Amino acid sequence: MQISKIGLKWSEFKQLIGTILRSSGIGTFIGMIPGAGGDISAFVAYNEAKRFSRNPEVFGEGALQGVAAPEASNNATTGGAMIPLLTLGIPGDAVTAVLLGAFMIQGLQPGPLLFQNNADVVYSLFIGMILANLLIIVFGLIGIRFFVKVLSVPKEYLTPIILVLCLIGAYALNNNVFDVWVMLGSGMIGYVMQRYGFPVSPIILALILGPMAESNLRRALVMSEGSYAIFFARPISLALLILAIITLFTPLIRTWWQSRRKNRSESNAL
Known part of the structure; x- marks a missing residue:
């Protein structure tokens, strides 16, 4: 597969600004939740982008919003995870x-006093994250022509390799053949x-969040x-429940x- 151009037209990028901002906010918020991570934020951002899209049927066929949403959310999760x-x-x-x-090995205790006693470490960390994001852009633009070569591998070779790796991973997790059968059944x-x-996406999110929700519910x-x-008396939990209902x-x-709008427009046309 040969890429003819790299980058987006301004008209294409302008259509993605809302998706990028919304997904970045989702990624930052989910990143602040301990134990969530980039997988959850990527699926949630993709689902929200599809839900807000005027053409949700094009998702899964190379829609730009479907690519921008999980990537923006995943990148924002890194910064959000640094907050707690x-x-x-x-x-x-x-x-x-x-x-x-690594902080504790160096004798540093993260917390409010870290900004007061070791401000140089905090600012160095911020500068490093900015440089890392800039380098991601540079290496991404340079390597995209090579990364895309993976798509040119015939499915006849790629599918068995993926299946073998999945079998090995499922068995190696607990050294149990039952896990392999669970993986095959899930497939x-x-x-x-x-x-x-x-x-x-909802199934994957349920599998990831289910054990976390159960353990925290018991706690x-x-x-x-x-x-x-307790879930209604605390303002944070109440706000999260209201957001979930919305x-x-x-x-x-x-x-x-x-x-309703469609029926009204049809009535006016008649």
Whole structure:
């Protein structure tokens, strides 16, 4: 596969500004949540970009919004994960957990006093992140012509390689053959879902967030001695519940509003 040009036209980029800003905000917010990471933010940003798009049917066929949304969110997650690390000493993801260990090896304790006692380290970290993002752009533009060669590998060779790697990874995780069968069964379920048009992103998010939600639910109920009022008495948890309800009903309201406008326009035409 040969790339004829690199970059976007201004008209194309202008259409992506809203998607990039929205996805960056999503990535920053999810990055601040300990244990979330870039995978969750990428899927959430992709889903939101598809939900806000006027042409959601083009997603999965190379839509620019579908490419920009997860990449912008994934990049923003890195900066968002630094917020709880530097302010509270709580790593936001696996990368910041390693960075926390490096800080402690050097005798540095992340937290509010880090900005006061070791401001030079904090500013050096900020400058390093800015340079890293600039280098990503440079190496990305240089290497895109070579990276895209992966797409020219025939599926007859690529698919068996991926299958073998998946089998090895599933078995090596716990040295259990049952995990391999679970992986194969999940693959069949995924194929059926893709065959009949079911979205895969919610399933992946549920598998990632499910154990985290269950463990934190048990922890919260232990703290409240079994009372569910703790989720409504605290402003942060209440705000998150309201946002979840709004996110759940927004597509239904949007579909109802669009059908109403369509019926009204048809009535006016008659």
